Every structure is written in structure tokens, then in C-alpha cells.
Amino acid sequence: MFVQDRGSAQPAGDATILHADLDAFYASVEQRDNPALRGRPVIVGGGVVLAASYEAKAFGIRTAIGGQEARRICPQAIVVPPRFEAYTEASRAVFEIFRDTTPLVEGISIDEAFLDVGGLRRIAGSPVEIATRLRSRIHAEVGLAITVGVARTKFLAKVASAVGKPDGLLVVPPDGEIEFLHPLPVERLWGVGKVTSAKLHGSGIHTVGDIADLGEAMMTALVGPAAGRHLFALAMARDPRPVHVGRRRRSIGSQRALGRRPKTEADIEASIVAITDRLGKRLRTANRVCRTVVLRLRFDDFTRASRSHTLSEATASTEVILLAARRLLSDAMPQLTDRGCTLIGLSLTNLDNDDAIQLALPFGDTAAGSFREESSGGAVTMDTAALDGAMDELRNRFGASVLTRAVLLNRSEGMEVPKLPD
Incomplete structure (x- = not known):
């Protein structure tokens, strides 16, 4: 069974990897810094939508669509210019809290990171307790909402944070991985973009469970050896990658x-x-x-x-x-x-x-x-x-x-x- 938790502390077994992802980051910074924008549909960027608040997303506005289309969809949206220095400053403050929580932090973008808290149980509590405190600190000290997924692997933790948005904490314990993963659409798998998605849908494959049922051999025949093995492994909740720390960028x-x-x-x-x-x-x-x-x-x-x-x-x-x-x-x-x-x-x-x-x-x-x-x-x-x-x-x-x-x-x-x- 998987657990969606917005505050209570529950044990997560061997689920010790956290994926922390700030919610609607750029738009949230704008709403934090300007109280008049809170609770209102906010678009960052005019020519192309760079970010949208959840109030704007409710109208169907998404990043990368044209500004004119966004204003047609939501005429009452408030358009603000981007302030990259403010976003970078907020990101640095959040990452300081990450690194104060655990030394094992792998940043993957300006607003998200993986954290390994497996060795902290005796001194800091269970992974869910750590994740709960992390969310509280970021809200109190930085003024932003963040969603955290907790799981045994990086892939499942990232999927959990995506499903748990906004402002949530979602735990996928090891004995509930398949139950959580298989009903999800194939687009949740890393590596499934528009082309692969269309090919899978054309073959009657719509959920992660469909990929697992199809089998590795049929998947490799459908999308190629490398992609087939990769997608089948993820569908079976296999992801051996550890949280990497200190890797220098290439x-x-x-x-x-x-x-x-x-x-x-x-x-x-x-x-x-x-x-x-x-x-x-x-x-x-x-x-x-x-x-x-x-x-x-x-x-x-x-x-x-x-x-x-x-x-x-x-x-x-x-x-x-x-x-x-x-x-x-x-x-x-x-x-x-x-x-x-x-x-x-x-x-x-x-x-x-x-x-x-x-x-x-x-x-x-x-x-x-x-x-x-x-x-x-x-x-x-x-x-x-x-x-x-x-x-x-x-x-x-x-x-x-x-x-x-x-x-x-x-x-x-x-x-x-x-x-x-x-």
C-alpha cells in the first residue's frame, strides 16, 4: 500500500530516498514576494509561458505555450516578468536546507533534488519524519511549498513527488511499489516522450502495468533493445542508481x-x-x-x-x-x-x-x-x-x-x- 501523507509520520521501511520538488517554483516565488498575487492565476513570462501558478494551471495553462494562447485561455491571468536573481536566491536557500538535512544531496535542477536519508534513522528519525521536517523548514524559512516523494529508488521517489503535488508528501513503501506504479499512465516513465507515447498507445499500451504484462522481449521488439529494456525495468520498479554527490558537471x-x-x-x-x-x-x-x-x-x-x-x-x-x-x-x-x-x-x-x-x-x-x-x-x-x-x-x-x-x-x-x- 502506498500512503499519501500531508503531515503525519509513518514508517516507510526501506524507502529512504527522497525526491523534493518545489511547487510551481517561479510563480510561487512571485506570489510569496507579492501578497496581491496569492490565490490568483499568475503567469511568469509574456511571449512564452515560463511558469504558471496552480491557479493558472487549473485553466489549462502549461509552460512553453505561447503568451497569447495563455491569455486567451485565462484572460484574468496576471502576467509578470521573470526575476531570475530572485529564483536563484530562493533555490540556494532551499538547497542549504537540503544539505543541512543530509550530506547525500544530488541536485538535478534549480528546484528539485534527490536526498538519501538511509543512515539518519537513529539521529534524525524515519525518512517520513525527516521529509515532514524538511517541508516544514522550507515553508517556514523560505516561504515556499514543496512536495516530497519517498521511495526505495530514485525513479519511484520522483514519480511519487509528481503524483503527490501540490504541497504533499507521498510515500511508496517497498511492498506497495507495484500497486502504486502499474495503474499510472506510461508517460510517467522516464524516457517516454511524445513519439514513444504515440507508439505505445498505437499498440494498445496505456499504463505502466501494460508494459509489465507485455514483457521485456516484446517491448524490445516494439521500441528497440535499449529503450525496451529500460522501460521494462522501470515498469518492474527496478532502478539501481544511487544518489550521487559531488559529481562535477560535464x-x-x-x-x-x-x-x-x-x-x-x-x-x-x-x-x-x-x-x-x-x-x-x-x-x-x-x-x-x-x-x-x-x-x-x-x-x-x-x-x-x-x-x-x-x-x-x-x-x-x-x-x-x-x-x-x-x-x-x-x-x-x-x-x-x-x-x-x-x-x-x-x-x-x-x-x-x-x-x-x-x-x-x-x-x-x-x-x-x-x-x-x-x-x-x-x-x-x-x-x-x-x-x-x-x-x-x-x-x-x-x-x-x-x-x-x-x-x-x-x-x-x-x-x-x-x-x-x-
């Missing part, structure tokens, strides 16, 4: 929703400049360098494309990264002009620690902290490490908006989806 990235309004080349380039500024600072703050720059695009017809460039050596220089990003964008611009662009993003991969940088020959010409560009007078090289450092220090002291590139003046920041704080 990439960092950011993306910006542009909406369906007409956009000039200058508009699109301004988005790349803003994203690169943020990513360069994040690299240096984390003492990392990157080798590969990846441009990601989504077109008006919802198809996607990506282009990448690997630098001759690792760098944390904003200007070096920006030069590579601009070249990738220039190559892709004919497609953007023909097909339109609704989302643009940048990822920095092949990360390493900044002490791994080696000087290149000839020394100084293309060092990781330098920027080299061709001009009519020949190659111009300048050291940007000091400039990057000075800009980072100013932004740390006075806020991200204290310095702005000229190309970004009088332009909307768009709707960027921030990643987990470093």
Missing part, C-alpha cells in the same frame, strides 16, 4: 525562449550575447574551462538543430566563447531566416578544471585567457582575463545588471531557464 548551458514574434538577426545575436555573458561568469566562478561550444536551436515548426565548435584549447574567456558562438550563429542564420526561431541556447562542454590549462605556442597568441580576431589591419590579440575578472567582481558586488553590453540596451532579457546554482 557541461553547462542556458537557453532562452524567444516566442513566435518576428525577430531580426540583431535580436537573435543579442540573445546569444546575453547567454554567453552568463555562462562565462559561471565557468569562472566554478573554476572551470571549456573546449567545445554548442549552439542549440528550435524552429517555428518545433524541430531542433545543433551546431558545435571545438576550440584549439580550453578557455573561460567570455570573448573567446562569444566569438565561437557568433560564428556558429552566422552559419545557422540562413535556416533561422527561412524557418523562424522560437528558442536559442548555448552549451559549454568538455569541461575541465582551470588549472588544467597549458600554454600554447607561440606563447600568448591564443592562450586560454586571450581573444584573437581577424580585422582589416591583421590579427588583433588582447588579454581578456583581467577584464573578465573585473566585470565578475563588479557583478558579484552590485548585481548582474550593473554592467550591460551596448547590444543589450533597451532589449528584453527574454525568458532564460536558469540551471542549478553552482
Whole structure:
């Protein structure tokens, strides 16, 4: 039997993994900071819905739909611009409580994490008691509602938190896993997107239990060996992955929703400049360098494309990264002009620690902290490490908006989806 608990403490056996997920995070921060918004339908972002309060979701508003469609669905909705600094600050406060609860915390986004509390029973109580206190602390200290799923595996804990929303605590004990899991729709399984969902429904498979009944051999024949084995294992509640702590990221990235309004080349380039500024600072703050720059695009017809460039050596220089990003964008611009662009993003991969940088020959010409560009007078090289450092220090002291590139003046920041704080 599974238990949905909104306050009482009940033993959960070997269910010791928590998945904690803040409810309607961006919209909840707006409602927390502005009492006039509480209890009212709130949309964060105008061109594209970045987040919606539960009052807005009740009308059918979902993230990523167009702002005009959202206002048609719910004319009384209140639209507010995103405040990413406020969301990041709230996230950091929540993660401090996570890490004060257990040292075994694996953050997976700005508003959710896995926690392993298996070794805390003698000093902190049962997993459900710990989860109850965690929810109370976040509500009292940060002012936000959070849903927690408790289960034996990461997969089941995440499903439990999704089913338990909003502002709930749902426990899936080991002897009730199959009973909880099998009636759920196949879309609850990791890896089932629109394409796989349509294929499964076309074969008469609608619930997780249908996948279990079909068997692994038939699933691999239907969706392929890797996907078939993966989905069948999840349908049988098998997920051996532990909570990972201290893993260094292999990439960092950011993306910006542009909406369906007409956009000039200058508009699109301004988005790349803003994203690169943020990513360069994040690299240096984390003492990392990157080798590969990846441009990601989504077109008006919802198809996607990506282009990448690997630098001759690792760098944390904003200007070096920006030069590579601009070249990738220039190559892709004919497609953007023909097909339109609704989302643009940048990822920095092949990360390493900044002490791994080696000087290149000839020394100084293309060092990781330098920027080299061709001009009519020949190659111009300048050291940007000091400039990057000075800009980072100013932004740390006075806020991200204290310095702005000229190309970004009088332009909307768009709707960027921030990643987990470093």
C-alpha cells in the first residue's frame, strides 16, 4: 500500500530516498514576494509561458505555450516578468536546507533534488519524519511549498513527488511499489516522450502495468533493445542508481525562449550575447574551462538543430566563447531566416578544471585567457582575463545588471531557464 501523507509520520521501511520538488517554483516565488498575487492565476513570462501558478494551471495553462494562447485561455491571468536573481536566491536557500538535512544531496535542477536519508534513522528519525521536517523548514524559512516523494529508488521517489503535488508528501513503501506504479499512465516513465507515447498507445499500451504484462522481449521488439529494456525495468520498479554527490558537471548551458514574434538577426545575436555573458561568469566562478561550444536551436515548426565548435584549447574567456558562438550563429542564420526561431541556447562542454590549462605556442597568441580576431589591419590579440575578472567582481558586488553590453540596451532579457546554482 502506498500512503499519501500531508503531515503525519509513518514508517516507510526501506524507502529512504527522497525526491523534493518545489511547487510551481517561479510563480510561487512571485506570489510569496507579492501578497496581491496569492490565490490568483499568475503567469511568469509574456511571449512564452515560463511558469504558471496552480491557479493558472487549473485553466489549462502549461509552460512553453505561447503568451497569447495563455491569455486567451485565462484572460484574468496576471502576467509578470521573470526575476531570475530572485529564483536563484530562493533555490540556494532551499538547497542549504537540503544539505543541512543530509550530506547525500544530488541536485538535478534549480528546484528539485534527490536526498538519501538511509543512515539518519537513529539521529534524525524515519525518512517520513525527516521529509515532514524538511517541508516544514522550507515553508517556514523560505516561504515556499514543496512536495516530497519517498521511495526505495530514485525513479519511484520522483514519480511519487509528481503524483503527490501540490504541497504533499507521498510515500511508496517497498511492498506497495507495484500497486502504486502499474495503474499510472506510461508517460510517467522516464524516457517516454511524445513519439514513444504515440507508439505505445498505437499498440494498445496505456499504463505502466501494460508494459509489465507485455514483457521485456516484446517491448524490445516494439521500441528497440535499449529503450525496451529500460522501460521494462522501470515498469518492474527496478532502478539501481544511487544518489550521487559531488559529481562535477560535464557541461553547462542556458537557453532562452524567444516566442513566435518576428525577430531580426540583431535580436537573435543579442540573445546569444546575453547567454554567453552568463555562462562565462559561471565557468569562472566554478573554476572551470571549456573546449567545445554548442549552439542549440528550435524552429517555428518545433524541430531542433545543433551546431558545435571545438576550440584549439580550453578557455573561460567570455570573448573567446562569444566569438565561437557568433560564428556558429552566422552559419545557422540562413535556416533561422527561412524557418523562424522560437528558442536559442548555448552549451559549454568538455569541461575541465582551470588549472588544467597549458600554454600554447607561440606563447600568448591564443592562450586560454586571450581573444584573437581577424580585422582589416591583421590579427588583433588582447588579454581578456583581467577584464573578465573585473566585470565578475563588479557583478558579484552590485548585481548582474550593473554592467550591460551596448547590444543589450533597451532589449528584453527574454525568458532564460536558469540551471542549478553552482
